[in-house]
Amino acid sequence: MSARSGLAALITASAVTALGSRVSMVAVPWLVLTTTGDPKQMGLVIAAQMIPYLLSGVFGTPVAERFGVRFSAIAADLVSCVATAVIAAAAHLGLGVILAMVAISGAVRGAGDRTKNVMLRPMAEAAGMTTSRMTAVHNGLGNGATLIGAPIGGLLVFWLGAQGAIWVDAASYVVCALIVLTLVHPPADLMPERKPAPEPYLVALRGGARHLARDRLLVGMLAMTFFANAVNQAHTALFVPLWVEQVLHSPAALGTVLGAFAAGAVAGNLVFIGLAPKLPPVLTFTICLAISGVPRLVVLGLSSDLALVLAVTFVCGFAVAAVNPILGVLLYDRVPVDMQTRVFGLVATVSFAGYPVGGLLGGWAVTGFGLTAAVLLGAGVYLVTTLVAVLRHRSLAVTPVEPAET
Numbered sequence: 001m002s003a004r005s006g007l008a009a010l011i012t013a014s015a016v017t018a019l020g021s022r023v024s025m026v027a028v029p030w031l032v033l034t035t036t037g038d039p040k041q042m043g044l045v046i047a048a049q050m051i052p053y054l055l056s057g058v059f060g061t062p063v064a065e066r067f068g069v070r071f072s073a074i075a076a077d078l079v080s081c082v083a084t085a086v087i088a089a090a091a092h093l094g095l096g097v098i099l100a101m102v103a104i105s106g107a108v109r110g111a112g113d114r115t116k117n118v119m120l121r122p123m124a125e126a127a128g129m130t131t132s133r134m135t136a137v138h139n140g141l142g143n144g145a146t147l148i149g150a151p152i153g154g155l156l157v158f159w160l161g162a163q164g165a166i167w168v169d170a171a172s173y174v175v176c177a178l179i180v181l182t183l184v185h186p187p188a189d190l191m192p193e194r195k196p197a198p199e200p201y202l203v204a205l206r207g208g209a210r211h212l213a214r215d216r217l218l219v220g221m222l223a224m225t226f227f228a229n230a231v232n233q234a235h236t237a238l239f240v241p242l243w244v245e246q247v248l249h250s251p252a253a254l255g256t257v258l259g260a261f262a263a264g265a266v267a268g269n270l271v272f273i274g275l276a277p278k279l280p281p282v283l284t285f286t287i288c289l290a291i292s293g294v295p296r297l298v299v300l301g302l303s304s305d306l307a308l309v310l311a312v313t314f315v316c317g318f319a320v321a322a323v324n325p326i327l328g329v330l331l332y333d334r335v336p337v338d339m340q341t342r343v344f345g346l347v348a349t350v351s352f353a354g355y356p357v358g359g360l361l362g363g364w365a366v367t368g369f370g371l372t373a374a375v376l377l378g379a380g381v382y383l384v385t386t387l388v389a390v391l392r393h394r395s396l397a398v399t400p401v402e403p404a405e406t
Contacts, residue, residue: 003126007134009183010123013176014116015141017077020172021109022149023156023165024084031091031162032098041095048099049106050356054349056110061345062204069115069341070186074177076112080105081173088166114345121332122186131332132276135325140269142324208342215334220389221285221327222350227385228289228323229354231297231378234362239300239375246371247304260310261296264317272321276329285326290386292320297379301372 029042064072083105087098124134156165199207212218236258244253296316299309327347335343365374 003123003128003187006184006186007120007123007127007129009179010116010119011134011138011141013077013179013184014113014138015145016172016179017109017113017116017176018142018145019149019152020169020176022145023153023172024169025149026153027157027162027165027169028087028098028102030157031087031166032095034162035091036095044095044099045102049102050352052103052107053110054352056107057114057345057349057352059205060107060111061114061208061341062199062201064111064115065204065338065341069118070180070184073112073115073119074180076108076115077173077177077180079108080112081170081177083108084166084170084173088163088170091163110349111341111345114341114348116180117328117344118337118340119184119186123184126187130277132281132325132329133273135328135332136269136273136276136321139324139328140266140273140321144266204342208339208346211335211339212343212346217282218330218334218347221282221330222347224286224289224385224389225323225327225351226354226357227381228293229351230358230361231293231382233355233358234365234374234378235293235297235300237359238362238366239297239371239378242366242371243300243375248306253306256306257309257313260313261317261320264314264319265321266317267314268318268321269325271318272325276322276325279322281326281330284322286386286389288319288322288326289389290382292316292323293382294379294386297375297382301375301379 025046029045032038032041032045064076067075083101087101090097120134120138121131124131153165156168160168212222240257244250244257293316296309296313299312303309331340331344331347362374362378365377368374369377
């Protein structure tokens with residue numbers, strides 16, 4: 001099998017995992033609602049999955065490195081399959097079983113997703129594909145999964161019931177594990193070495209954190225991503241639904257606003273795949289991050305025109321397509337191969353931590369200041385974050401990275 005086929009297989013496996021996860025994000029809370037009748041329990045399910053996912057991205061990655069990234073990726077998919085299948089088969093045993101299984105699935109996926117990311121670059125180099133194009137393609141498929149995953153989940157719940165949809169998700173993990181097992185074979189000379197005497201767990205954990213903390217460029221970009229994710233979560237979970245309710249008085253518009261952003265991201269990825277190698281990475285990251293957030297918040301706060309909101313939101317989604325691929329390229333370039341699993345996990349955890357923070361602070365802002373003021377405050381946070389980055393861009397872009405100490 002050619003190197004290009006192996007790379008395509010790995011990207012396909014990641015996309016299938018993402019799609020299946022989006023289906024579960026619809027089906028499992030719906031199952032909980034129909035079995036318990038309590039909407040509050042739906043939030044418990046989401047928290048029970050996300051908290052272990054975030055924690056394992058930091059504390060599970062040294063273990064994944066010890067077993068090897070390819071083995072860990074396969075094992076994570078198989079464990080997720082079993083945990084998801086238990087939810088589908090034994091939901092009648094109660095909420096405790098569901099919470100335990102989503103926690104197990106979240107814990108193994110937090111480290112397992114990072115191992116797939118580590119394999120991407122050596123597979124891309126073996127296939128003769130640039131890292132920037134590879135990350136753009138990978139991120140584009142993730143955006144596509146986000147765009148179609150929730151609607152597919154809703155259709156599967158309608159056709160098969162919540163448990164049937166969850167069985168489909170369990171099957172998707174088996175498919176991913178088989179794809180990686182049979183078709184994904186990264187070149188050994190480009191992969192992290194499995195040392196005969198692996199580092200002690202705490203030493204490995206500390207080494208990854210120390211390396212990231214010493215890279216001022218990555219820390220600055222990670223801070224920008226954290227604040228952006230916090231505002232994005234408030235925008236998605238609070239600002240848009242409240243704007244639709246208070247301004248348009250029509251819940252039908254909710255899906256169109258959120259879908260416009262995802263559709264713009266997918267379209268942007270198609271363009272960025274071709275432009276990626278020609279753009280200055282740090283400046284492009286900063287400008288696109290600002291464009292992706294500030295205009296859609298300002299128009300949401302100041303306009304009641306749905307068509308205008310949709311148009312601006314689509315453009316913002318188009319701009320955001322460059323953000324994650326550029327961050328991914330810089331991570332591959334600035335983090336040693338033998339530390340990538342740990343550092344990637346730490347970066348993902350800090351970035352994703354913005355989501356619960358944004359939801360909490362967004363709720364307080366709306367309660368304390370009203371919707372319009374809260375939305376414009378979010379736009380201000382976005383703008384200040386990116387302006388600070390622009391002012392520091394020249395010094396950060398030339399910051400050297402010393403060899404990591406472990």
